[in-house]
Amino acid sequence: MSSQQDPQFGPLFEALRTAPTAPDAKAAADRLSREVSISGLQSLEEHKVLKTLHSFATNKKSGYERESAAVAFHSLANILGAPVAPLLIPSLPILFDLFMDKGDVVRIAATSAVRAILKLFPPEATRLAFRTLEPIVESGKWKTKVGGLDAIRGFAASAKEAVAAELVEVLPRVENAMHDTKSEVSSAAIKCATVLCTTLANPDLAPHIPVLVKCMANPDSVPACIKALSSTTFVAEVTAPALAVLVPLLMRALNDRSMETQRRTVVVIDNLVKLVRDPKVAAQYLSPLVEGVEKIAKGAAFPEVRAFGDTALETLLKSGASAKAPPSESRDLEGQTKDALHALLILLPEELRDLSSPVNGPYIPKFTLLSRSLEFQASLVADLVNTRQISEATTWTRCVGIFMKGWTHPEQSLKFSEAVREHFLAIDKEKYAVLTNGHHEEGEVLCDTLFSLAYGALLLLSHTTLRLIRGRRYGILGTNGSGKSTLLRQLRDGKVENFPPQDQLRCVMVEHSLQGEDASLSVLDFIASDKALAAVSRTKIRDQLVEVGFDDDRQADTVGGLSGGWKMKLELARAMLYNADLLLLDEPTNHLDRASVAWLEKYMIAHTNVTCLIVSHDSGFLDNVTTDIIHYESKKLVFYPGNLSTFVAHHPEAKSYYTLAATSVKFSFPPPGSLMGVRSNTRAILKMTNCTFTYPGRDKPSLYNVSCALSLSSRVGVIGPNGAGKSTLIKLLTVCPYATLLYTYNDTEQGETVPQEGTVYKHPALRVGYVSQHATHHIERHLEKTPIQYIQWRFQDGHDRKQALCPTSSVSLVEIPGEILEKATRLLTDEEKMVLDQDWVGKDGSKRKLELIMGRQKLKKSFQYEVKWRGLDHRFNTWVARDDLIAKGFTKLMQQFDDLESSREGAGSRDTAANLVRKHLEDIGLDGDIAQYNEISGLSGGQKIKLVIAACLWNNPQICVLDEPSNFLDREALGGLAVAIRDWAGAVVIISHNHEFVSALCPETWYVEDGRMSHKGKTAVIEDAFLDKKGSGANTPIQSRIQSPAQSTNGTPVVSGAEDSGTKNPLIKKKKKQTRNQVKAQEERRRLRKLAWLTHGGPKPEDTDSE
Template identity: 35%
Template sequence: MAVLPSHILQGADDKSKNVATAAVDACKAIMEVVSPFAIDLLMPALLAGMSVKAKPSQKEATLQIVTTFASKAPKAVGYALVILVSPVADLTCDIKKEVKLAAVECMTAIAGCTGNRDLEPFLPSVVEAAQSITNTHKCVEKLAGCIFVQNVEAPALAVMLPVLSRGLNDKSEEVKRTCCQIVDNMCKVVEDPAAVLPIMPKLDPLVRAATEKIADPEARAMAEKALKTLQKSAEGCETKEISAEEALKQVKAALGDKATGDEVFEMQALHVAALAATATNMRSFDAADWKTYIGALEPFSGVIEELRAKLEVASKPREEIEEEDTDGVDLYKGSFSLAYGTLTLLRDTKMHLKRNRFYGLLGPNQCGKTTLMRAIANEQLEGFPKRDELKSVFVEHEIEDVEVDVQDDGFPILSVDKPGWWWVVYTCNEVYKIEKIATEEQVKELMKSVGFGYPGGPDRAANLELPVTSYSGGWKMKMQLCAAQLMNADVLMLDEPTGHLDVDNVLWLEDWLESFPGSIICTSHFTPFMDKMCTHIIDFHDRKLKTFKGDKSKCLTQFAEKYPEKKSYFELSNEIMKFTFPEPGAMEGVKSRSKVILRMSAVSFTYPTKDKPTIVDVSLTVSQVSRVAVIGANGAGKSTAIKVLVGEQKPTEGSIWKASGLRMAYVAQHAFHHLEKHMQETPTAYIMWRFAGNDDKESLEFKSKELSVDEATARSQKWCIDTVSGAVRRVTSVAEDAKQNKQDEAGVVIPDAAVNRRQKKKEKTYEYEIKWQFKSMDQNSWVEKEILIKMGYLKLVQREDERQAAMAGLMTKQLTQPSVEKHLTDFGIDPESASHTQINQLSGGMKVKVVLAAAMWQNPHVLILDEPTNYLDREGLGALVLALKDYKGGVLIISHNKEFCDGVATEKWIMVGGFLRIEGESVADEAEVQGSNQAAEDVYDGAGNKIIVNKQASLSDKDKKKVIKDIEKSIKDNKKKVMTDEEVWELEDKLNELKEGLKAEAPA
């Protein structure tokens, strides 16, 4: 029942050594028997002993007492740390050596009372920082690297106050910025808003001042972000502090007739009440501790448990009561927190799962939907049943490489390089370790039943004998569903399952899931699917999970009606987010956006592993006004056609032509493969690596490197530099003059690289500056494009064309951090995520934005997107739709999201069994059409003479027939390839236009 009167501590400074010693011994004796819950009663004396007015000896003694108490009652000191830390930190700079040493020891002791494992390695720096401003700078720098995963409570926040106070008052804006980043990181992992309230009066003004005084925009943005995080972490706090007076009423009520009312009883009752109030405010409700440290004396020991129970109930804030699902069998009911890196995704949230339910998981990008499902599947969610108790399977698009055994040469075999049936067997037996072993025959029969092809069976887009790497996202998902079915999974978790599926396969998936006996947790941006399948909605809201129970087939609709503020989940809108695409820029010889700049002519393509072609006789054109949706069933050839168009695959038959200087951006179906090697880098660093030297390294990786038969034959021929003219020519045959042969052999040259390009004077062709193998740069030569193609070096020419196109696209950009950050901001990526967050810490939606922004860095003329809607939330989709509408380049989209396609495309390329059918058309806007119609078009014949073709309305039928003959003659005379393919196609288009005009005007 002892407390520490201030006058006892004052005796530590008595002139008499005996008195001073006796005072210190008395204090230590009291501290040995005092209850840990007496910390509030002790604080007045302790603060007085460390105040400015206290004598040095008194300060030293007080610091020693606090040090002793910290080792005895760390939780109690942690509770009081917000009050203790600043006085102790100040005394570490005391002019008296004895006081300073005692303060450093005390600071070390109380800093160890935070209970936060993430902070432990940094605590010595925190103690050092209290002693000087130089040490503060070093500490701030170190703390910036601290990743807070454990929930941050009041003691951890409190111990940082001295460091943050000095840092936020520092002259250096970089130090202030880093302090704000630390505040932001720590407050994101605060579980209980009440933990922030004690530090708000001190920290809020400092961070707010930083937002007003920092001049650097990026640093100021970090301060503004930290202030929002700080304030949000304290939102919704219902403080339930219990006073000693309130506790005293409960004590007397519990005692009833046993309350005597005499002076001794009143003193004892008041002391017990004070201890009980402190224990309650510390949220410490261990029954044994209450019995030992609060109610050891009679008559209180008999009622201490009743008092503890009443005060525990009184301390709890009123919680929002959700509608309970009382029917059915429980699979899981509990609470947990979830963090990812420096982000707190969920804090102390509840979740209740029942058998045979379909839970739709809703929330914005980076809220933690995928992370939650992956944590459950990987047995990382605290308190959630392990797989041997509750089989949980996570199905996603991307399948990671797994090293499964070692070959004879010592290299591991990756599971994704194995056949699909093998992957399912391995996943069931080795990854999930089910009791019932999945056999090869079981797996093959099941995969056949869900549509996989097989030897001797139907030729499907995916064959169960082919490696997993050859499967598209839809087939990979089917393969994982087979594994889930074989394992009899209790909980099946699906991440965007409809993303790669056509209409028929979505129906198949719905039927399959209807018959699934367990429960399903699913995230999807496909509203009709979710509305049809969901029985419940689990919504991410302010780091909590809120469950909504609805009627099947209209659950999502009912949720939207009840919570209209959640409409962004269901509408394509950019009210919250906006993308801004760069202007493509001009192309040489292209004066109209409607002019054809990319053409596929009679192209067929057959994969080496297949007998039948995947696409057959496909012809199409692309201009900068193209708004095309490429649609069709899975396996119809959509992605293959695009891969051939962009150069990822080489056509088996037919040809691809593109305008000189054309820049294309291609975002593949599995967009994340662009980022796989850069997960430890920031988005800014990735873009700066990718485009260093004006080359797109990702683009160069996917270009087909195989030589055609003609190119291989051409390269087998020998070429030399003529000693007289300096021109490159083919080496003469052996039958020619021996002397000439000898001279030619000595001058044989092989291109090593193209280092520059120029247009030949008065001609529409290019020359390339060639660096020759084994020759120095001063021996470079300019070689005509046609010669290089004849030599077999078309790809060398194409690469230099792409480099020149890229350079033209970057005339207004610099590859610097500020420039890249600005570019990323146009795609919804803030500077903090752009330059201070590793890619592996970003959500799937943010990664898609990074890939999209990188693809648009070179200001492309044509953007090709294969399944761009995967992982983007509704806000992101809305922003993408409106950005594509405003974009001045051509757009090609492969997507099964009808709502998205209808919002963008006016032209459809429909693939059916490898054949193409085109519906609709892409047209320029009215203003552009009027502008282009004002000028006459100039067309040249094979001899370079201009053919004047005015608007059809101004030509008589006789004139039109004459122009038709001139054009036909020009095309016929082009056997010697005087004109380029582009010029021939332009003439053919004009010819067809004139013929159609004559036909239309002819009498019926």
């Protein structure tokens, strides 16, 4: 009997087939669906409902029938609900074919029907739905493909995790569609891939989703994508979905011709593999990469790329990946589904069993469509068991119970679902044993977090655990750059996976740099303006400030006027007002004097309800405070009970935390440059006499009547309490009118200091390398460069670009661009600019105006400068004595030229080739690979300090000033620095609260307190080194330390007996005096030689009397 002759459903089919309008078709479809609901789902087959609708949908002659069929499928989905979903899966390809129908109403009806059917599937059915949609996307017509892509994209919103699990299967199909000849298909595929990639539960990859999708559509974008990935902080675990997206991209990148792309790719692979926890996932997804990485490790053109390839290959092989081994066993989906179906049939309710079923099962379903539904449910159950999602009863109701409601009573369907879940739960408990270690520390557990940590392209911690107990004080130990401060910052920012949020665990960080929004506020107002402390009264704030040492007068001071030590105390006070559960302290003793450190120790020990994580290079502080040590070992956090001494007792190799001797870290400073006219290393070359300085806006001088001096042999330690004026003293001494300062502090913030009283004088060619407390502020403008690129940029013109005056090597009267003119000691006042326009009257009465200074040379006990006159040719240049220029008011103009000349003398002879710059950075303790490949933005605080020190020493300065060098360097690096300072031949000035560091290196100390300075130890001879006739004849600090030879006997009287020694030096021929014309010719030769050197570069020619 045909469907039309069916007395029950025949009239319904006829009404649906002949419906003249869409509302009529919907009404007929609803009546048909309600009849199926009454008769049961089996009527879809018994009364040929599905077969009839399929014939309507494929009738090419009648658009009405095709539309009515689509409307009927929509109605069945809406009225019958989820139980009918497994039965409608075979109808989906027929409905997608209607997407190509010429009639708009048919296409609209088909689209609505597809959406209604797919909406019935739970998230756990995503795999089955995708297996149905993938053939449609691959082989359908173009509108059908677009519809299939849109349908796949729709699952991302409701089934995020399930979609992510299917990326490895579905994404290649979507990627192929991106290259379809139809632009509509390509556009839909790109949208689909973008949405699918958003399902990745990996926050590290989320910012790169657009570029990842772009690489799928356009392979030319691979290098840019790899560059972005290589600078990404990978922290989260890398799972199968992430590898499904990344591995095809990495395989393309491994075949790229660019060595830089290949290097970045193997680095990314090395870091990603370390974050893959599941060895099965690693073996399945990473094995295709082995061949490409091995090829680079053996055949890359550059040795450093081959080295990175070897490292990545070793990591791949350790993870379980292999190019030769057979692929890992994939999931036995068919077997698991069969087992699940067997369990469902055994537990099948009695009323649904066929009478011919075996007595003890498995039972045969009573209806054929029920068998199809059970097969669908068995696939879902197999997935649940495979992923061990067994504990949640609601999930099983969604995957089993809801599909049985169309075949039995609702209560019976729920019982069936629960029986199936309990069956597999018992199997799971028997298969997997619960493992416990039985170890529990006493006290409240604040967190027990498993996580990984990376910074830039460097993996710092891999699959390690952070378990913290309330009231404990943990000292974090590790080498410089291992990630100690990074860990604290990631905890503060809530970027550590699985770490409790702030509303559950109050976490506050105290850093070495003040995070003030407005430095002009008073101390009290600054704390009160914090929104997080809005509920705290000013009285409580005032009391807390008093507790850390801020009296009423100091509370009224501005935040910007505080020294580094007082700023740290202010941060500590603010942190204490937060009432934190976990206090993160990053170098808390930096800038603190001994009394403040002792107070901090007592405070932390007294507060037993607060847990502390401490990063510090102060071994004494750690020894006194810590109750536990957390040590970085092989990218893991290893916990040790006890303080630092206890830890070192068990690990003697960690003794570097106590001693200054360098172990694996070796520093080597370049030799200091020669200093013209200096013939003794004991004569003062830098001195300050009776100087008084007061900061603007203050009544009390910061320094009062201070006198001091430095020589080439000086080793000076500057000590004193916080705010006493130590840094001010050094800035006043080094940034004087006749200095060349290779400074690194922030000029706009710190400014420069010029004394109101007294005199400061230096050798005009003296170069001072100054690393201040705020040294890293300078390189913050170049975060996109690598350390090598930064050094090359700064010294590429043969002089320090931070001291650059103008494009030429001369100094003109016009306003010269450059940071050097921002300094107080370089700015020309209006009066000085007027003086520069004055006329010079020559010996013949002619008047000239100075245009620029072009050269400098020694003149007896001073210098003379080559001056070019305005409007005259170079051949009319003349040499003017230094004293004459000073008398005419050209002091700052000479200083500008001295700055440039000194910088060029230091850096002009040094080649900025990458390998030489890398060697220089390695000598200062910075890893060569980090220096060459890592951007400055990815460096740790200690690594940035090493870069700043290296930049200061590139010019071969004669004096090195280090302001709190122990603040950012670990004990091992500090030991390497101490050894380098000890062996260096130049002068050194150290400002530090680290008594051990200062006493080991500095026999002379300057103690500064209340603006006054006192000397202790040996001091330099405070004489003018440039006017003194005494000297050894040496012009470098190393040579000057050699004892001077005995005076020549040629000039001794007869009675001295020197003639009897038997050895006489040969007579020195007296130099013949040149005529005036000979002198002019010699000066012209020297001038032309100097111009040629300025134009073409190379070694600077020497002026000799024998030419």
